[in-house]
Amino acid sequence: MIVVRKQPTQARVDLFSEKGEFARAVRELYFVAIAKSTKDRPAGAGELEVRQVAFGLAAIHQLIQREIDRIKSAPLSDEFTATGLSDAAQLLEGLITGYEHPIHRYVTDLHTADYRSNRPAPNAVDMLGRGIVVGAVRALGSYAGLSSEAEARRQVSPALSGNRPLTPDMVKRWNRTFSETKDPLPDAARRDLEKRADALPNNLSPVERVLLAAKDMLARFWVTPKLPPA
Incomplete structure (x- = not known):
């Protein structure tokens, strides 16, 4: 379930006041995370909500890559079934780049319908x-x-x-x-x-x-x- 937790602070308003700034901060930290860099310090990395999104997306990237590597090591194994791996990779790409993908329609619908909740059940x-x-x-x-x-x-x-x-x-x-x-x-x-x-x-x-x-x-x-x- 997609949930937006609104916990505004003055620092966050100042830092992400311009349209697209939050997404830019998330993207920058995401690429630092998947590169496992310990030197880069992108703007916004100290903000909890930026880290929540960026590190969550980076974890999804790592899980997808791990599964790709597993398949590459045994491409003819009977263990593999249709997992939607290609769809998962494209979905992640849509979230990172903003490229056209049905995930954007899905998220928009969640925020305009009765599905949205500020208290999701624990996963x-x-x-x-x-x-x-x-x-x-x-x-x-x-x-x-x-x-x-x-x-x-x-x-x-x-x-x-x-x-x-x-x-x-x-x-x-x-x-x-x-x-x-x-x-x-x-x-x-x-x-x-x-x-x-x-x-x-x-x-x-x-x-x-x-x-x-x-x-x-x-x-x-x-x-x-x-x-x-x-």
């Missing part, structure tokens, strides 16, 4: 991230010895928020939902976090080790990246 990646957050809460009890779940939620919320809003009440709701649905994900995450925490330096407290392990896991997919230092 599979969101649910995985939530499972790790709840797993961290549980690991703070089982591994770090925190007797109060409320205290565990207070420790987790600022430590794992990244660029997302994350409050103790949100974590409490997620934990309740996972428990009610008997979803095994949080406990699987808890066990994984305990193993990762064991591998971290002993000069860190058990709480610090759990939070650091969870933060590292979430940084791989749940948090919008930032450009590394030059």
